[in-house]
Amino acid sequence: MKSLAYMHPEAASYLCEVGFERWARAYFPGHRYNVMTTKFAESFNTLVRHARGLPITMLIEFIRDTFPVTPWVKDKIAKRVRKSSNLEVRSITSDRYQVLNSGQYDALVDLTECTCTCRKFQLSQIPCMHVIAVARYMKLTTCIQWVNPYYSTTFYHIIYVDAVNSLGDQSKWIHLEGARVIHPQYVHRRCVGRPVNKNRRPSQ
Structure with a gap:
């Protein structure tokens, strides 16, 4: 700002x-939600990048075993654990804690409301580095209890429990009378290279 x-x-x-x-x-x-992309293929390729060299049967098993879990959340927490290593925590009450960074005020954590003044905890529903520092201060071995349930394996199973049916034979589809086929808009492909600037004044 x-x-x-x-x-x-x-x-x-x-x-x-x-x-x-x-x-x-x-x-x-x-x-x-902060997902602002439709590049599912790139996200999927990133997920299976380590298994792409496996035989196809092993690759399928890897994909099947990976979908029900949330490795992204585990990786996110691991990165925040490293960032929280130098943070200092001071207790205000049994549920509210002040977090200091290099002796200076950095954030205020409220475990009752599940909030942090950095607001990452509320936005992602995953413990931020300040909450992780508080968990370490409380002698806890994990902070998973503050991760929103929709990141859990159980929730993932519920999401993908329904079957995705085939569309069937296209020749047997029911076509509505008077239906109009709308073709995608024609997009002119730009020539390779830098476009010619036609607004430049010719040399005198």
């Missing part, structure tokens, strides 16, 4: 006036 106010004061003023909850996900009162 400081950088925006320096570069474009009017834009920064407008964003402050409309309220952070109108445009910043961290302050939105409801739950919004």
